[in-house]
Amino acid sequence: MEMRIPKLVVESDSRRAVELVQKSQVEKHSQSALIRSIKELLVGLECVVVRHIYREANFCANTLTKARQEQEAGVYCFELPPTMLAQYLLADRCGVKFPRDVLM
Incomplete structure (x- = not known):
């Protein structure tokens, strides 16, 4: 699926969620399937920044x-x-x- 999004900035106030998405390997976690799906969506994009922000x-x-x-x-x-x-x-x-x- 071609989304045509030149740059995407994903911000989360969950430091742990950011760490899980940024890791190269998906570790055993209760949300492993969700994390894998997020990573698959991000792979097809040209420029993605995933960063932690404060609440x-x-x-x-x-x-x-x-x-x-x-x-x-x-x-x-x-x-x-x-x-x-x-x-x-x-x-x-x-x-x-x-x-x-x-x-x-």
Whole structure:
């Protein structure tokens, strides 16, 4: 399948998920089949970057994930960003920084 995606940046706030996808060999893991499927999708792309980001940089994805739990299964496409993301998109556009709590 030709996806014609010249560059793809995949960001996750799960450091472990990023490590598993970046490894050359898929280790025994409860999600091995999913990891293998992700790696197979990424192999066909020209330029892929998989990187860890902190939870504070992932507000939109987390908001969509939480909202998704309340909806029927399926694929959802949006012509415009859902209103639930408005505050996060505006904050991002304005360069608002969110503090990160670090436990010591």
